[in-house]
Amino acid sequence: MKKQSILRNGAFQTILASLLCILLGLLTGYIVLLIINPGGAAGAITAILKNFLYYPSKAAAIKYFGTTLVNASALLMCALSVLFAYKVGLFNIGAAGQYVVGAGACLYCALGLKLPWIVCLLAAVLLAALVGGISGALKAYFNVNEVISCIMLNWISLYCVNMLLTTVKEQSTPYTTPLSSGNKAALLPNMGLDKLFSKNEFVTIGLPLAIIMAVVVWVVLEKTKFGYELKATGLNKNAAKYCGMKEQRNVILTMMIAGGLAGFAAGIYYLTGIEQWMVQQTSVPAMGFNGIAAAFLGGLNPIGTIFASYFIQHITSGGTYVDKSMYCAQISDLISAFIIYLCGFVLFFKLWLNRWLDKRDEKAKKGGKA
Amino acid sequence: MVLLIQYTLIFASVLVLVALGGCFSEHSGVINIGLEGIMVMGALGGALMMKYAPAGTPAFLMILLVILASVLVGMIFSLLLGVAAIRFNADQTLVGTALNLLGPAAAVVLVRAVNMAENADNVSSTVAYGQAKKAFLVNIGRFEFNWFMLISLLVLIASYLALYRTRFGLRLMACGEHPQAADSVGINVYVMRYAGVLISGAMGGLGGLVYITAGVSEWKFENGVAGFGFLALAVMIFGQWKPVNIGLAALLFGLFRALSNVYTGFEALKNLNLPSTVYNMFPYIISLIVLVFVSGKSRAPKAEGIPYDKGQR
Numbered sequence: 001m002k003k004q005s006i007l008r009n010g011a012f013q014t015i016l017a018s019l020l021c022i023l024l025g026l027l028t029g030y031i032v033l034l035i036i037n038p039g040g041a042a043g044a045i046t047a048i049l050k051n052f053l054y055y056p057s058k059a060a061a062i063k064y065f066g067t068t069l070v071n072a073s074a075l076l077m078c079a080l081s082v083l084f085a086y087k088v089g090l091f092n093i094g095a096a097g098q099y100v101v102g103a104g105a106c107l108y109c110a111l112g113l114k115l116p117w118i119v120c121l122l123a124a125v126l127l128a129a130l131v132g133g134i135s136g137a138l139k140a141y142f143n144v145n146e147v148i149s150c151i152m153l154n155w156i157s158l159y160c161v162n163m164l165l166t167t168v169k170e171q172s173t174p175y176t177t178p179l180s181s182g183n184k185a186a187l188l189p190n191m192g193l194d195k196l197f198s199k200n201e202f203v204t205i206g207l208p209l210a211i212i213m214a215v216v217v218w219v220v221l222e223k224t225k226f227g228y229e230l231k232a233t234g235l236n237k238n239a240a241k242y243c244g245m246k247e248q249r250n251v252i253l254t255m256m257i258a259g260g261l262a263g264f265a266a267g268i269y270y271l272t273g274i275e276q277w278m279v280q281q282t283s284v285p286a287m288g289f290n291g292i293a294a295a296f297l298g299g300l301n302p303i304g305t306i307f308a309s310y311f312i313q314h315i316t317s318g319g320t321y322v323d324k325s326m327y328c329a330q331i332s333d334l335i336s337a338f339i340i341y342l343c344g345f346v347l348f349f350k351l352w353l354n355r356w357l358d359k360r361d362e363k364a365k366k367g368g369k370a
Numbered sequence: 371m372v373l374l375i376q377y378t379l380i381f382a383s384v385l386v387l388v389a390l391g392g393c394f395s396e397h398s399g400v401i402n403i404g405l406e407g408i409m410v411m412g413a414l415g416g417a418l419m420m421k422y423a424p425a426g427t428p429a430f431l432m433i434l435l436v437i438l439a440s441v442l443v444g445m446i447f448s449l450l451l452g453v454a455a456i457r458f459n460a461d462q463t464l465v466g467t468a469l470n471l472l473g474p475a476a477a478v479v480l481v482r483a484v485n486m487a488e489n490a491d492n493v494s495s496t497v498a499y500g501q502a503k504k505a506f507l508v509n510i511g512r513f514e515f516n517w518f519m520l521i522s523l524l525v526l527i528a529s530y531l532a533l534y535r536t537r538f539g540l541r542l543m544a545c546g547e548h549p550q551a552a553d554s555v556g557i558n559v560y561v562m563r564y565a566g567v568l569i570s571g572a573m574g575g576l577g578g579l580v581y582i583t584a585g586v587s588e589w590k591f592e593n594g595v596a597g598f599g600f601l602a603l604a605v606m607i608f609g610q611w612k613p614v615n616i617g618l619a620a621l622l623f624g625l626f627r628a629l630s631n632v633y634t635g636f637e638a639l640k641n642l643n644l645p646s647t648v649y650n651m652f653p654y655i656i657s658l659i660v661l662v663f664v665s666g667k668s669r670a671p672k673a674e675g676i677p678y679d680k681g682q683r
Contacts (some may be wrong), residue, residue: 001373012552026484032476032479036483037483041638083654091463091464091467094469099608118475138658138662138665139570140666142662142663142666143665143666143668144658144659144661144662144665145607145661147403147463147666148600148603148604148607148657148661149658151600152600152604152654152655152657152658152661153654153658154596154597155596155597156654156658158652159648159650159651160648160651163645163647224406249374253538257406282593283592283593283594284597289467291470292464292467292471293471319566324493325486326486328479328482328483328493328495329477329481330475330478330479330482331479332474333471333475333478334475334479336471337468337471337472337475337476338468340464340467340468340471340472341450341454341465341468341469341472343464343468344454344458344461344464344465344468345454345458345459345460347459347460347461348458348459348460351485357387
């Protein structure tokens with residue numbers, strides 16, 4: 001009987017389901033690659049999985065490992081934003097837009113107002129929280145579906161941020177001025193972390209901060225009265241109200257926290273100077289949407305999300321190493337989108353697994369009697 | 371002015387088609403957030419058909435073939451939602467979102483593969499179909515009439531009749547209001563829900579095709595359909611899930627979308643000196659405001675979004 005207990009374990013089932021999703025997602029990606037061009041499919045899928053190991057020298061590999069980690073830390077924050085809202089019964093597809101607002105706020109504070117990094121980071125969090133709060137307030141007071149209001153805000157945010165950042169862009173290019181020349185004080189401090197990754201100057205305190213935030217989110221959701229109230233509101237709004245919880249306030253607060261997390265993601269990403277904002281962008285950055293993938297792949301657990309975010313970012317970065325003469329980098333987006341799709345089946349998978357285990361137990365009992 | 375009417379009508383056609391698709395799906399009890407992805411896939415099917423159809427194809431046959439291609443691709447793609455939501459009781463919002471991400475990603479990968487197979491240096495995600503597109507257009511004076519405007523109107527009338535005047539439509543709506551009651555009188559809820567999702571796939575795919583043929587003669591698939599699937603959902607809510615109201619709502623939203631294309635033609639608007647970005651934002655801002663006013667007394671189908679469980683009361 002002890003042997004079965006591990007399959008019965010909820011956490012184990014979640015991990016098993018996530019691994020299955022990954023496996024099937026990669027398989028689908030491989031099949032698509034085979035259809036496009038059978039010759040290079042095996043090479044392409046290994047390139048995606050190898051990512052930074054593509055570089056033969058150890059120093060270069062470690063350096064690009066650092067870059068992947070910086071991306072993954074921003075992704076982790078977006079995933080936490082989605083996760084936090086989902087635990088309260090809200091689907092924060094607006095993480096992408098809140099991330100955009102965060103990027104706009106921190107870059108404008110850095111380049112336009114020449115403020116130090118801590119203020120820029122705070123501005124990103126606060127403004128993004130405000131945008132999240134709008135969706136929350138619309139949901140709480142006017143019963144507007146948060147998915148649709150979030151999507152509308154995504155586009156409005158994108159256009160507004162493009163307009164705002166046009167004022168701080170370089171003269172000759174559509175990109176914002178790099179932080180290293182525009183305002184050095186706005187760069188996040190490295191605290192010696194860059195030395196660990198072959199002098200990769202983009203590795204900053206953002207990395208440990210993201211991990212700490214994941215733990216904080218877990219503690220808030222699982223170990224505090226506040227988190228309990230939020231989750232209760234998500235499970236049954238009316239019951240929560242009956243118990244004396246302020247359900248409207250809880251919905252708004254949740255969306256504000258979710259927005260703040262997404263804004264934080266933009267802060268720890270753009271304030272490293274790793275990327276400049278392109279002010280003619282016509283689509284919302286994929287970071288927020290990939291956050292949905294990471295949150296669900298992580299089994300909606302903040303700690304699991306850390307690993308899931310890394311994996312999603314690993315294959316997204318890996319996508320840039322596929323043979324460009326045959327395939328395009330978007331194959332990674334396809335794989336992660338398919339993984340999200342498969343995550344929809346997780347609940348059914350667990351149900352099926354438990355039923356199968358029940359049947360097996362029953363058979364074992366009968367066999368024992370006879 | 372003629373141009374404004376023309377663009378309003380064509381964008382309204384897109385919104386009507388997609389919103390009606392969403393309407394059928396939601397009346398059967400399945401929330402279809404994935405309309406955006408379905409639109410992209412339908413557009414892809416149509417665009418590739420236009421690209422590969424022989425140049426001498428007669429206009430009527432051309433229209434038929436292209437519509438068929440986008441409708442079929444849209445339906446097949448919507449099955450991904452159908453199977454997950456109906457057979458496997460998946461979270462419909464999650465799966466719909468997955469479709470929205472899957473659609474554009476798959477389209478870009480496919481188009482790039484097609485482009486690169488033709489010419490190794492061509493790594494763009496653009497499909498050009500300037501010639502074939504002419505089959506849809508008839509010039510009446512300065513007004514460029516597009517056959518899709520008529521088709522959308524016919525679809526609108528057909529949807530109204532189908533939903534309120536046929537056995538099928540009434541049964542479909544019963545499945546979205548109270549599936550257990552529908553089942554008790556012998557309606558197969560699963561079949562009805564599949565029908566709802568497939569119809570939404572067909573209309574969403576067609577809507578995507580209309581969207582990419584509105585005004586331009588090539589489409590860059592990296593851009594997706596710029597949130598039009600969601601605007602259509604806003605139209606559907608504004609129209610309170612009723613076909614006629616949806617038609618009117620689509621006209622209003624179409625007008626605001628058209629303004630961003632043609633506002634330079636109006637002296638009064640030009641003199642306001644607003645940046646073009648403001649006009650681009652218009653439809654999204656209007657839909658937010660509209661949603662605030664109509665969502666409070668929403669008449670959404672009662673059982674939408676809830677997987678059907680035979681054993682439940």
